[in-house]
Amino acid sequence: MTSDFITLDGVEKVFDVRRRTGFLRRERHQVRAVDGITFQVPRGEMVGYIGPNGAGKSTTIKMLTGILTPSGGRLRVAGIDPARERTRLARHIGVVFGQRTTLWWDLPLIDSYRLMRRMYRIPDARYAENLDRCVELLDLAALLEVPVRQLSLGQRMRGDIAAALLHDPEVLYLDEPTIGLDVVSKAKVRGFLRDLNAGSGTTVLLTTHDLTDIEQLCRRVMVIDHGRLMYDGPLDGLHEVGQSERMLVVDLERELPPLEVESARVVRTEGPRQWLAFPAAASAAPLVAAVAERYPLVDLSVREPDIEAVIAKMYADRGTS
Amino acid sequence: MAELLRDRETAPGARAFDGPAGPLARAREGLRAYGLITAMWIRSTMAYRTSFVLTALANLAATGLDFVAILLMFSQVDRLGGYGLGEIAFLYGAVSTAFGLADLTMGSMERLGRRVRDGTLDTLLVRPVPVLAQVAADRFALRRLGRVTQGLLVLAYALGSTDIDWTPLKVLMIPLMLISGTGIFASVFVLGAAFQFVAQDASEVQNSFTYGGNTLLQYPPTVFAQELVRGVTYVVPIAFVNWLPGLYVLGRPYPLDLPAWVAFTPPAVAFACLALAGLAWRAGLRSYRSTGS
Ligand SMILES: Nc1ncnc2c1ncn2[C@@H]1O[C@H](COP(=O)(O)OP(=O)(O)OP(=O)(O)O)[C@@H](O)[C@H]1O
Ligand SMILES: [Mg+2]
Numbered sequence: 001m002t003s004d005f006i007t008l009d010g011v012e013k014v015f016d017v018r019r020r021t022g023f024l025r026r027e028r029h030q031v032r033a034v035d036g037i038t039f040q041v042p043r044g045e046m047v048g049y050i051g052p053n054g055a056g057k058s059t060t061i062k063m064l065t066g067i068l069t070p071s072g073g074r075l076r077v078a079g080i081d082p083a084r085e086r087t088r089l090a091r092h093i094g095v096v097f098g099q100r101t102t103l104w105w106d107l108p109l110i111d112s113y114r115l116m117r118r119m120y121r122i123p124d125a126r127y128a129e130n131l132d133r134c135v136e137l138l139d140l141a142a143l144l145e146v147p148v149r150q151l152s153l154g155q156r157m158r159g160d161i162a163a164a165l166l167h168d169p170e171v172l173y174l175d176e177p178t179i180g181l182d183v184v185s186k187a188k189v190r191g192f193l194r195d196l197n198a199g200s201g202t203t204v205l206l207t208t209h210d211l212t213d214i215e216q217l218c219r220r221v222m223v224i225d226h227g228r229l230m231y232d233g234p235l236d237g238l239h240e241v242g243q244s245e246r247m248l249v250v251d252l253e254r255e256l257p258p259l260e261v262e263s264a265r266v267v268r269t270e271g272p273r274q275w276l277a278f279p280a281a282a283s284a285a286p287l288v289a290a291v292a293e294r295y296p297l298v299d300l301s302v303r304e305p306d307i308e309a310v311i312a313k314m315y316a317d318r319g320t321s
Numbered sequence: 322m323a324e325l326l327r328d329r330e331t332a333p334g335a336r337a338f339d340g341p342a343g344p345l346a347r348a349r350e351g352l353r354a355y356g357l358i359t360a361m362w363i364r365s366t367m368a369y370r371t372s373f374v375l376t377a378l379a380n381l382a383a384t385g386l387d388f389v390a391i392l393l394m395f396s397q398v399d400r401l402g403g404y405g406l407g408e409i410a411f412l413y414g415a416v417s418t419a420f421g422l423a424d425l426t427m428g429s430m431e432r433l434g435r436r437v438r439d440g441t442l443d444t445l446l447v448r449p450v451p452v453l454a455q456v457a458a459d460r461f462a463l464r465r466l467g468r469v470t471q472g473l474l475v476l477a478y479a480l481g482s483t484d485i486d487w488t489p490l491k492v493l494m495i496p497l498m499l500i501s502g503t504g505i506f507a508s509v510f511v512l513g514a515a516f517q518f519v520a521q522d523a524s525e526v527q528n529s530f531t532y533g534g535n536t537l538l539q540y541p542p543t544v545f546a547q548e549l550v551r552g553v554t555y556v557v558p559i560a561f562v563n564w565l566p567g568l569y570v571l572g573r574p575y576p577l578d579l580p581a582w583v584a585f586t587p588p589a590v591a592f593a594c595l596a597l598a599g600l601a602w603r604a605g606l607r608s609y610r611s612t613g614s
Contacts, residue, residue, distance in 0.1 A: 015610060054613075062611055067446045069607070090449035102444045106365040118357050119450060147368070 004040035005171065005203050006064065011037045011073035013059050013227075033059040035227030036073065043170070044201040046193070048218035048235075050208060052315045056227040057207040061173050064205070065095050078170060091120065094169035096160050098176035103148040109159050110144040113166060120167035127166060134162035137192050154185030161189065165196070172196070174206040178213055190216050211311060225315060241314070244305035245277040248287060253296035261290045272298075280305050347451060354450035358458035366463060373464065380467035388413065388475055391539070402543035407483030408571050409541065414476025415563035416538040419502025420531070421468035427507045429459045430514035431528070434521035440612030453602055456514065483571070491570045497588060498570075502562035504591030506531060509557075511598035518605035534559040542568075542576040550576045561590040 013034040021027045034056040041047055049057055062068040064077055066086030075082060080089045103112045117127045135141050138158040143151060151159060157177060164172060174193075178186045194217055197204050208214065214221050214235060221238065223231040231241055238244075248264065251273050258266040264278040264287055278287055284302050291297055366373045391413065395406045404412075433456055436442040445455045485491065513527025534553070542550045542564050554560040554577060561583075568575055569584035 058613075062443065065447050067443050067609075067611055086446060087449055087451065090447055093447070095447045097443065100441060100444055104361055104365060106368040107361065111361065111364070115357060115361055119354060119448060 003042055005043040005045075005078060006039075006041040006205070007074070007076045008037050008039050008060075009074040011060075011063060011075050012071045013056070013063060013068060014071040032227050034063070034070075037224070037227070037229050038073075039222060039229060039232055041203060041205065043203055044197070045220060046197045046204040046218050047206070048208065048214035048221040049205055049224065050211070050214060050221060050311070051224035051230075055224045057224060058175055059227075060224070061095075061175050061205070061207065064173060065089070065093060091167065092170050094164035094167070094172040096157075096164045096172070096174045096177050098157065098174070098179040101148070101156055101160055102163055103156065103159055105149045106147055108145045108147055109140070109151070112148065112159070112163055113144075116163055116166045122167050126168065130166050130168065131162075134165060137195060138162055139188060154181045157181060157185070158189065158192075161192065165202075168200075169202065171203040171205065174204070176207055176209065178208060178210050186210070186213070193217055223311070223314065230314065238310055238314070239280045239305055244280045244310040244313070246280045246282075246284065246305055247303040248276040248278060248284060248291075249301045249303060250274050250276065250291055250295075250297060251299040253298055256295065259291065259295060261287065261294070263287060351451040351454035354448075355454040355458045358455060359461040362458065362461040363463055377464040377467060380464045381471065384417070384468045384471040388471065402541045404541045404543070404573075405483075407479050408573070409539070410475050410479035411483060411571060412541060412563050412567050413539040414472050414474075414479050415498055415502065415567055416535055417472030418469055418476055419472075419499050419562050420506050420535040421465065421470075421472045422499070422503040423506030423510060424531070425462075425465040425469060426503075427457050427510040428465060429461060430456055430510045431517075431524040432460060433514040434517035434524055437518055437609065438521045438612075442609060443611055446609075452606060453511070453599075485570060486572060494566050494570050494584065497585075498563060498566040501566070501587035501591040505559060505562050505587070505594050506534075508591070508594035508598040509534070509559075511595070512601050515598065515601035515605035518608050530557060530559070534562075538563050541573075547577070554579075558590050558594065561587040 011034060012032070015031040015033055016028060017031055018026045018028050037056075037060065049060065051057055059068065063070050063075060064082060066082035066089050069083040077089060078092045080092070082089050103109065104115070113131060116122070122130070135144070138161060140158060140162060143155055143159065148156060148159065161174075161177065172193075177193075178189055181189065190213060193204060193206070196202050197217075204217075206213065206217070219234055221231070221233070221235050222229060223238070231238060233241075247267075250259075253272065255272050256274075258269060259274055259276065261276070263282060264276040266274050267277045268275040276287070276291075278284070288300060291300075388410075391409060392406075394401065395409075399405070401409060433442075436445075436456070436459075442452075442456075445452050445459075448455065509527065509530050513523060513530070516523035516527070534557070537545070537549075537553065538559060542560070550560065554565075560576075564576070565579070566584050566587050569581065575581070575583070
């Protein structure tokens, strides 16, 4: 436990919400946004935190930063109880809210950074070094003198990420850092985060709806839904949990009725081409052999399961249970 | 590039400096942050220089006209509630200056409700400086100096045109009154903001105490009903802003048969009000729950 940088132990957050149900009539009910979550993150790890809308991702991050006080459970970041010592914790963490900027709207980007320097009392040499690094890797050189309101979304996001890192935080939380970015901007942000994690060993926890972020950045992924942790492990493991399937696509000499082979089922036919689904964990070789033996095979290809589909299936399963 | 990053590495835990602890150090830290953020807002305002000049002028004109109304009144009557123009100007100048200073430094707090409603307070909560200082400095508007300027001008006019038996204590009373008065109004702003955590439209209630109180105190207590005077003395103690210390300076009888020494209580009252407001603020901040998106 001591080596873990972030520890959550049965953490809960319950919101009391009042809803108008009629004229003057109000109904109170509780939303269990986070419903007993337990996990640990060791120093230097990069973790993806995913789940459908309303799953409780942002609420978790707000508890990890001290913005919200948990309704139950135990929570520690760098040995600090965030809600009780929020101001002290602030020096150790960096936060990027994809939906919300912390930059000064009417002032040049560099002014926001200068404020950070003084607010966090960043030593001059350290500030210069960190700023140079961010400017280089996030491609900000041309933007420093531009008022923030004139920046594009992608430029602003890169500016926000730099602002969160000038004080050398030990952990960086990113809540949807790639939301609304184009392919190039996304790649830039991802590359930067990867270098940051590898180079300075900053612990990174990020939420996203873009699974490519996770595939490219995180060895470990946590899936949350309805405030509960549904999966915590390597990205590949999701396939097993999600019971995902691979696809064997075969081109036959002529049009045939759906093939009949064990351990696979035909999910689609299109002229002489047929699609056979088989468990992702199983090997394709015996299946290919079986098909080739019995049918006039011309060509074939194997398609890996789409992580997107796996997650979607997982969300759907949980939703009905 | 990775090398570039690597040589920066330091021992874990040694990176962040935890900042000072203790209430006094926190207050100093808060003031420092207040100064930093205020400077940013002033520079932001200067991005729209013309608009700033126009609103500042409009502000000065509006507050100026406010006193002109009183001058006009005195063109019809000689005394108001037994007080002459100079004495009224004294009360007016004192409360305007105190309120103006509180409004200048803390007035932005009435916008807190908006930040609570849209959840943008989140971004202030992840900073290593007191939230109160950040909220007070939020959208700092230098144009509010207009009211302070006007208050000081009226006060100077009053001091020049009124016969006062000056004693060292009375001289001391002037700055004491202005500082305590600022503190009392500031506490109302903080208290009002604390309520906005619970009811985001509480600023209307707060306005009736700040702007309303300011207008009320411009006139002598003799023109108001006893109940009202009692209320602003014992319940919402804004009578300590200018009435009680001011009447001492003017050598006027006290309302409600209060003893003469109450003239010296405003600092204590201000301190108590600020402490109470501070507690309310903490409670309010604890109840903050952000928003769903
Ligand atoms: N301040 C709040 N008051 C009331 N309910 C809230 C509040 N914040 C969040 N919730 C509720 O808690 C649940 C979790 O919300 P949260 O914002 O954590 O979801 P999320 O996983 O970040 O979703 P998204 O992907 O849409 O950002 C939702 O049902 C939401 O309505
Ligand atoms: Mg969210």
